[in-house]
Amino acid sequence: MDRRLLAVPMSVALLVLCAGPVGAQPTTPVPSPANPSAPPPSAPIGPQPLGHAVGDAGTGLAVIRIAPNSQPTESIIPGAEDKLPKQAAVELGFGLASAQANSEAYLSYEKAVAQAAPGGIAVQGSSPQAPGSLAQTAPPNNTEPRGGGINPPSTPLDTLLKVGVLNGRVHAQWSDTLGPCVDTIADASTELASLSALNAIPTLPSAQDLSGVFDAPNLDAAGDKALIEGLKELGGPLSTLGGVLGGPGSTGSGSLLSLPNTLSARSVVKLVDIPGSKNKAVQSTSTLQVAAVKLLAGTPFEITVKVVSQPTLQVTSTGDKATSTVAYTAPVLEVTQGGKSLGRLDAANPKLDIPVGIPLPGADALPGLKDLPIIGGVLGDGSPLADAVSDGLKKLDLGVLRLSVAGLTQKGEQATTPFKGYQLGASARMLDLQVLPTDALGLPNLPSALAQISLGEQVARAYAPTGGVVCGTATQQPQEPPAPAPQGKAPPQLAYTNAAYHSVPIFWTGTALLLLGVIMVAALPARRRTR
Numbered sequence: 388m389d390r391r392l393l394a395v396p397m398s399v400a401l402l403v404l405c406a407g408p409v410g411a412q413p414t415t416p417v418p419s420p421a422n423p424s425a426p427p428p429s430a431p432i433g434p435q436p437l438g439h440a441v442g443d444a445g446t447g448l449a450v451i452r453i454a455p456n457s458q459p460t461e462s463i464i465p466g467a468e469d470k471l472p473k474q475a476a477v478e479l480g481f482g483l484a485s486a487q488a489n490s491e492a493y494l495s496y497e498k499a500v501a502q503a504a505p506g507g508i509a510v511q512g513s514s515p516q517a518p519g520s521l522a523q524t525a526p527p528n529n530t531e532p533r534g535g536g537i538n539p540p541s542t543p544l545d546t547l548l549k550v551g552v553l554n555g556r557v558h559a560q561w562s563d564t565l566g567p568c569v570d571t572i573a574d575a576s577t578e579l580a581s582l583s584a585l586n587a588i589p590t591l592p593s594a595q596d597l598s599g600v601f602d603a604p605n606l607d608a609a610g611d612k613a614l615i616e617g618l619k620e621l622g623g624p625l626s627t628l629g630g631v632l633g634g635p636g637s638t639g640s641g642s643l644l645s646l647p648n649t650l651s652a653r654s655v656v657k658l659v660d661i662p663g664s665k666n667k668a669v670q671s672t673s674t675l676q677v678a679a680v681k682l683l684a685g686t687p688f689e690i691t692v693k694v695v696s697q698p699t700l701q702v703t704s705t706g707d708k709a710t711s712t713v714a715y716t717a718p719v720l721e722v723t724q725g726g727k728s729l730g731r732l733d734a735a736n737p738k739l740d741i742p743v744g745i746p747l748p749g750a751d752a753l754p755g756l757k758d759l760p761i762i763g764g765v766l767g768d769g770s771p772l773a774d775a776v777s778d779g780l781k782k783l784d785l786g787v788l789r790l791s792v793a794g795l796t797q798k799g800e801q802a803t804t805p806f807k808g809y810q811l812g813a814s815a816r817m818l819d820l821q822v823l824p825t826d827a828l829g830l831p832n833l834p835s836a837l838a839q840i841s842l843g844e845q846v847a848r849a850y851a852p853t854g855g856v857v858c859g860t861a862t863q864q865p866q867e868p869p870a871p872a873p874q875g876k877a878p879p880q881l882a883y884t885n886a887a888y889h890s891v892p893i894f895w896t897g898t899a900l901l902l903l904g905v906i907m908v909a910a911l912p913a914r915r916r917t918r
Contacts, residue, residue, distance in 0.1 A: 436566025437859040438658075439490045439806045441850040442704070444671040446652035448482030448579055452839040453589055480844075481505065481582070482553060486573035486654040488669070490566055491805045498566070499525040501575040503555025525561035532558035532574070549642075552580040567658055568667065568858035576653040583642035583684075586633045588822055590837040591625040592830065603783070603829035611829070614783065617745055622758040625785075628743060629760040631686050641686045644820055644840050648678040652843070658856055661705050666855025668705040673845040675699075675817055680842065682788070682820070687769040688762040690729070690741065692790065695719040698817045700795075704849035706808040706856075708799065711849075713813045715795045718843075720818065722790060724763050725771075732792050732818075739790045744782040762788070785828045786837070789821040793841075802850065810850035817843030 483504040492498045504520040523533045534556040556576045560569040587593075592600070601615050622630025632641055653674045658667035675698050682690035696719035704711045720732040722739055730739040744761045759767030761782050766772055772780075793816035802810050822837040824830075 434564055434860045436490070436562065436564060436568070437857040437861055438566045438568055438667070439808075439852045440567040440572070440658065440667075440669045440856045441489050441491065441810075442572075442656045442669040442671040442702075442848060443485065443487040444654035444656055444673045444700075444702075444847040445483070445485040445845070446577075446654045446673045446675065447480050447484075447844040448577060448650050448652050448842070449480070449582060449584060450841040450844055451479040451481075451584055452836075452841070453478075482577040482579050482650070482652060484555070484575040484577045484652045484654045486575045486656045486671070488567055488572040488656045495526055496524045499559040499561045499573050501557035501559040501573040503557050503575050503577045505553055505555075521555040521557055523557040523559040525559040526563055528560050528562065528569070529558060532556055549583045549586075554578045564860045565858055567669075567856060569658075571655060571657045573656045574653070575655075576651065578649060578651040579646070580649055582646040582650065583644070584840050585643035585838060586641075587626045588628070588632075588643075588838050589626065590834060593624045593626045595619050595621065595624045597625075597830075600831070601829050603827050605783075605827055606829075614745070614747075620758055621745075621760065628762070628786075629745070629758075631683060631688065631759060631762070641683050643682065643822070643838075644842075645681045645684045646677070646679075647681055647684070650677045650842075651675070654847075656849075658858075659703065661710070661855050664855055666857055667851075668703050668711075668855055669849040669851040670701065670703045671847040671849045672699070672701045673847050675843040675845070677817070677843070680818065683762065687759070687767055688724070688765055690722065690724045690763060692732075692818065693721040693723070694817075695721055696733075698815065698843060698845065700813060700815055700845040700847050702797075702811050702813050702847040702849045704809055704811050704851040706851040706853045708801065708809050711799065711809050711811050711851075713795070713797045713811065715813065715815060717795070717815075718792055718817045720790075720792065725765055725769065727764065729763065732790060734792070734794070737792050737794060741788040741790070742784040743786040743788060744784040747781040747783055760785075783827050784825050786825060787823045789819075789823055791819045791821070792817065793819060806852045808850060808852040810848065812846070812848035814844075814846040816841050816845065 483502075485500075485502050485504075487500045489498055489500075500522065501524075502520055502522040521533065521535060523529055534554065536552065536554055554577070556574075558571065558574045560572060561567065562569050595618060597615050597618060601611060601618070603611055603614060606614060618625070618629070623632070627633070628643075632643060653672075655672045657670055659670045661668050677694050677697070679694060680692040682688075682692065696716065698718040699714075699716040701714040702712075703714075717734045718732075722729040722732065724741075729741065730736065732739055741763045742761075746761065761767070761772060764772045766775055795813060795815050797811070797813035799809065799811035802808055818841070820840045820842075822839070823835070824833050824837060
């Protein structure tokens with residue numbers, strides 16, 4: 388079954404959030420007949436479930452975007468490209484867990500789908516199929532879940548993302564008589580032991596000599612030349628943040644983002660009770676579990692992001708707008724560097740900027756500058772930046788590491804196809820890490836964001852008929868074949884216009900007399916003739 392499903396980054400799911408849950412289901416479309424006048428497909432045989440339910444939940448552990456918001460989004464609708472948000476040049480998703488329920492699926496085994504995928508890649512919006520996915524479909528019903536490792540093979544993208552042991556677990560259920568009215572329709576989870584992302588930033592130059600290329604707007608020619616010479620003295624090119632990261636041409640060994648502890652994601656779709664009603668509501672839930680995130684781990688600039696509150700996204704549709712709900716527990720993150728707090732990220736404070744700079748000429752004599760840039764509140768040797776500034780240090784910020792928590796986005800609408808009801812969807816992200824250039828980074832043709840890593844992308848959608856999902860079985864009575872269509876009046880009896888009509892009864896009368904004579908002759912005794 389997994390060959391029918393695409394392990395795509397969760398960003399693809401977020402882009403289609405504006406569409407209804409039915410349209411977002413990756414199930415086989417209903418084929419249209421070649422001949423419009425052909426009869427419809429035959430009706431299903433046997434008792435059929437009464438319940439209609441559609442819902443899905445998706446969770447991605449990590450998504451990396453190179454040059455986000457830089458490529459136009461293609462559309463088959465004329466003129467829609469200008470209205471859609473731009474997409475990244477390359478998107479790489481990892482640790483994807485998706486659970487889907489669709490009572491309206493054309494193929495029976497696509498009514499419940501649970502999938503755990505090691506990852507997926509999208510290049511300008513096009514997503515090839517990712518190998519190694521773990522999937523389970525229903526019907527037929529699965530009494531036990533399926534689990535195992537889903538580690539991807541080594542690829543050239545390892546410079547962007549390296550992972551440890553990744554395990555998945557999937558369970559899909561569907562009743563032949565009650566349909567979606569089972570304990571849990573679809574349940575998928577992924578668990579990641581370790582992760583390191585972005586050992587290099589591909590959108591920044593990998594050469595240290597930027598002569599003839601670098602032109603800072605705030606500096607004159609002499610200042611540009613001095614800054615170019617200063618970049619040559621760093622331990623690596625700008626693509627490795629001056630040697631901090633462990634990319635090509637760098638003496639560093641760190642990654643921009645890493646996870647020292649286990650990170651897990653889970654997506655569940657099921658039916659829940661509606662207070663005061665015997666019917667059910669469709670509920671889709673996305674949850675994340677993570678203890679802490681490290682930035683620039685193993686370097687003097689190490690930053691710890693502690694997850695104080697775990698994010699949970701839950702969408703419930705009762706079929707009615709008034710009682711359908713979106714419940715979201717926003718994450719709370721504490722950011723520290725060198726034992727000192729840099730800030731707190733939550734719904735009230737969704738953004739935090741950490742500058743990345745280089746000392747200006749004339750600061751060579753200050754201690755702690757060595758061959759590394761200045762990131763956050765510390766120098767290359769770990770000493771406080773504030774002390775160096777008080778001693779006369781001047782620096783130029785070439786970039787910013789922006790940490791943010793994405794706010795909740797939701798949309799709901801009444802629907803009539805394929806059944807009358809209410810559909811509701813929502814999306815959120817636990818943590819975004821963006822590498823942004825400043826105006827002082829005098830390089831041509833830079834995108835607005837150099838790279839972006841998203842941890843914990845969540846999407847959930849639910850669609851229930853008006854009044855809720857009915858749990859029961861339709862009783863089908865055998866139908867008598869329809870009476871034949873009337874053929875018109877019987878033709879009148881033909882008139883006797885020829886003697887041939889009278890020969891028929893005469894023939895049968897003669898035949899009967901002949902047989903009677905044979906019988907009589909055979910019954911009389913034979914007499915001997917007298918001479």
